[in-house]
Amino acid sequence: MYQHLVNRRRGVKMDRKVENKKTSRMTNTSVFIAYLIVVLILIIGLSGVARAFHVGVIPHADLIQSYTSSGGTPEYKDSNTDLVYKVQQGDMLTFSITLNPGYTNLECEWTVRKGSAVLTSATGTSFSWTVPSENSTWEIEAEVFLRDAVGNPVGKDAVSWSITTVDVVTVNPGESIQDAIDSICPEGGVVELAAGIHNVSARTTMPFSRPSWSTIIDVGVLVIGRGNITIKGHGIDATIVQTDDPSTTIFGIMNCTNVNIQNMKIYGNFDRYNGKVPGINIHGIVNDSAFSDLYVENFKYCIYSQYNGDFDNITIKDSTFAYARGGVLWLSGMDNSLIENCDISGSASWFGLDFNTNCHNNVVRNCTSRHNGNNGFRIGYSKTNNNTLENCIAYNNVYGYLFQGSPIPPGPGNFMKGCVAYNNIEGVHISDAYADQGLHISNCLIYNNTGHGIGSELWHNKNGNIWITETTIVNNGGDGIYNELLYNFYVKNCIIAGNVGYGLKNAGGGSITSSYNDVWGNALGNYNNTTSGTGDISEDPLFADPDNGDFHLKSQAGRWNGTDWVNDNETSPCIDAGDPNSSYSNEIYPHGQRINIGAYGNTSEASKSPYHKIYLSVPMTIYSNGEYSYPEPPITYKDNQTVNITFNVSDTTNLTINSYTSSQISFTATNTTTDQKMNITVYNGTFIVVNGKKYEIKKDGIVQQTKTASYNKVVFTDIPVGSDYVITESGGKQHKLPVARPVVVTGIAILIVVAYWRYRRRRRRMRSGGLIVLVPGVAIEWSSFIYM
DSSP states (O other), rough: SOOOOOOOOOOOOOOOOOOOOEEEESHHHHHOOOOOEEEEIIIHHHHHHOSSSOOOOOOOOEEEEEEEEEOSOSSSOOEEEEESOOOOTTEEEEEEEEETTTOSEEEEEEEETTTTEEEEEEEEEEEEEEEEEESSEEEEEEEEEEEEEOOOOOEEEEEEEEESSSEEEEEOEEETTHHHHHSSSOOOOEEESSEEEEEOOEEEEEEEEEETTTEEEEEEEEEOOOOEEEEEESSSEEEEEESOTTTTTEEEEEEEEEEEEEEEEEEEOOTTOOOOSSSEEEEEEEEEEEEEEEEEEEEEEEEEHHHHOOOEEEEESSSSSEEEEOEEEEEEEEEEEEEESEOOOOOOOSSSSEESOOOOEEESSOOEEEEEOOOSEEEEEEOSOEEEEEOEEESSSSEEEEEEEEEOOSSEEEEESSEESSSSSEEEEEESOEEEEEEEEEEEEEOOOOOOOEEESSSSSSEEEEEESSSSSOOOOSSSSOOOOEEEEESSOOEEEEEEEEEEESSSSEEEEEEEEEEEEETEEEEEOOOOOOBOOOOOEEEGGGTTTTTEEEOOEEEEOSSEEESSSOOOOOTSSOOTTOOOOOSSSOOTSOOOSSTTTSSSOOOSSSSEEEEOOEEEEEETSSSOOOOOOOOOOTTTTOOEEEESSSSSSEEEEEEESSSSOOOEEEEESSSSSSEEEEEEESOOTTTTTTTEEEEEEEEEEEEETTTTHHHHHEEESSEEEEEEETSSOOEEETTTTTOOOOTTEEOOOOEEEEEEEEEEEEEEEEEEETTSSEEEEEEOOOOO
């Protein structure tokens, strides 16, 4: 049993640059330094960090060396590196970036946004765009991603142009931001905040409401009833907008469309946790608006959206939100919105991110929520459904993730995909009803929490369904999964191991249905008030380095270690042990064409399979250097199909038979050399191998060898290829191996045949081989091992 599977997981803190449009992006020296930094990120930040794919904030890296824009008849444009200027309708503009040559595997993605709405996208290092025939404001953004060998984003850089056909107003420190906004024509424009500290005091008021009360608060800058307005600074270290009054909200957004606030620090300049109002307060009806590249700190809420408001297509991204007296991001009435690549921390008493009421169809991606006085992420409270948490991290909270609320309306449930929870009091907590469509948890890592991995609490006595798939739940201080609800938990393709309580505990009126899970080494027992199900196993999952948070599965065929594929000296029993009907399409070849159990199942980081599937009726050739043919599979599989195997080697081939039934299995095996021979090993199965008993092998009815079984196997050596064989135990029970006949699989026969061959050159010896699994109506599988 694992007593301590993991240590504290290392976090990655995003290091942001100051975007100064007049300054060169990088010197030759900084190119070299940046290269070393990212190499260290790749080596240190990834190798010991477990994830199903990249989770949490994507760290900043200096991937863009320079940028320019040209074309059209611009106004207020000081140089080709200016990021804010006015253009004319119909202008053709070209935007270009130069990538840092110190990196490879870079991908550039261009997007044109009007507020939060994406109008067009492209790839490459340059992008041309024709300005629409309208008075408005747009963002043209180039995002560059550094990816590792399996496609994970391990670094990100971006540059964004604010382009308008209306007006540009520059505000220097000491000047009024509110006056600048009021001076812009009704069609909108860009308010550019110069570098420096902009002090804001109460200028006007706006509503501020919660479910049980409503009040009026002071606001320093209010955008009300407007559209197509961008308020842009020069970076979080260059442009600082602050207030000395704990009762003043800096930015109020009310009844607006296409409002953007970006590239600045928004700061409450008073004692920590003394803020009484939000830093940004969103009220009424606000659509197609974005908040990006911000650092917001020290308010009651960093961003607050009104209870019973209507906020559609809002984007909050690439930002840090810290030290809130209440919830860091308290969001209500939010629909069809995206929260991406944000670091959320330091709530004194509430949640990091809270989808509180009436939130639907939202995505939270690559966010980290940590060190909060209550929970990291909450999805729920009332009428909140079809929201997705994807590739997020929660640590050092009460609950890492809380799914809570009164019954949701009919329709899809909520989703948690590829997320990590560790060092919380409880990893995931579920309370209240989620209706028939319920909650879906997949490809998650939940470990080293002091309580349950996934816990629950009965509140409204409602029925519901919870699906937990492809998830690793280990080393938690309570149960792996604890159900005290009236819900039905369906747990599949998961690893639940080393927990201090039970692996699966059903303590309420609901149920836990387990299938194709590895439930192993849980201190109080693997099952409580529930039982193992179809395909369940209980074996050491053989994690790569659980003490350092690496829960990839060991594999002789290949395991991802964060920077490269490595080969182990043993293979996890969880590889290719999942539900045969589950998709494995994202696993990298060789994948065995069956999903792995655990958090990496059906992901690009799934450990490779030591065998490959050969479909019946499809021929295959085995070569002495370990290569083999791998034809495309047929569409359907039927009983009594055949396979032809050709051994194109000049040395002895080792066949291992693992007989699980007494049914007849046959295959056609031919050799292309005259000296081809076989060594045959038969292990225990339905065809019982009894130690000390003699067994004989007949070729064309003539006994070739008689051997005595030992160590639960019998071995025959140097048998020529090309004839029918029958292996007989004492008592007359036969296992027929007609080597020159087609495969015939009857009943529910399963026979595993492992073929090994030797190839000697000088004093070096190469051994390579394969595993054939004959399953009636399914397939045959082949393995490839090379030992030097």
